[in-house]
Amino acid sequence: MLDKRMEQAINAQINRELFSAYLYLSMSSQFAELGMAGGQNWMHVQFQEELFHAQKFFDYVIERGGRVRLEAIDRPEQDWDSPLAMFEAALGHEGKVTAWINELADLALELRDHATLQVLQWFIAEQVEEEASADDMCRKLRLVKDAPGGLYEIDKELAARVFTPPVAAQ
Numbered sequence: 399m400l401d402k403r404m405e406q407a408i409n410a411q412i413n414r415e416l417f418s419a420y421l422y423l424s425m426s427s428q429f430a431e432l433g434m435a436g437g438q439n440w441m442h443v444q445f446q447e448e449l450f451h452a453q454k455f456f457d458y459v460i461e462r463g464g465r466v467r468l469e470a471i472d473r474p475e476q477d478w479d480s481p482l483a484m485f486e487a488a489l490g491h492e493g494k495v496t497a498w499i500n501e502l503a504d505l506a507l508e509l510r511d512h513a514t515l516q517v518l519q520w521f522i523a524e525q526v527e528e529e530a531s532a533d534d535m536c537r538k539l540r541l542v543k544d545a546p547g548g549l550y551e552i553d554k555e556l557a558a559r560v561f562t563p564p565v566a567a568q
């Protein structure tokens with residue numbers, strides 16, 4: 399059985415993953431408003447990833463005989479100054495998520511909960527990817543800042559992203 403403290407901590411993380419989904423869906427909407435279908439797509443893929451993260455934690459709690467209790471999801475920001483500002487916000491947000499995942503891992507270690515720790519290993523690796531991909535986009539957007547056609551090229555790259563649910567994910 400899942401320790402009650404661990405159960406509570408994962409429940410809080412489920413809410414954060416759902417908030418993340420909400421945040422990226424909000425960004426997707428602003429990209430649509432800007433006429434950047436690629437950015438809209440990229441953020442929508444990220445939205446799907448976050449739903450997947452929430453579902454993964456959800457399934458794990460149930461599998462361990464725990465109880466998921468859903469809470470209200472905070473309202474995300476709705477307007478950013480630029481595509482770069484959106485990706486900077488995404489990067490900042492993912493940094494916070496990484497810290498929360500690390501706290502969960504610390505708790506799992508404290509409780510000697512090896513099963514949870516193993517699930518968290520997947521998330522720890524995923525966070526490296528999350529931060530790297532947001533950072534990559536920030537760098538590219540800074541590079542093209544004043545170049546005509548630059549945003550258009552970046553939008554084409556953002557359009558290519560597809561959601562593929564990880565098969566080997568626990």
Ligand SMILES: [Fe+2]
Nearest residue numbers: 415418448451
């Ligand atoms: Fe996530």
Ligand SMILES: [Fe+2]
Nearest residue numbers: 447524527528
């Ligand atoms: Fe990811």
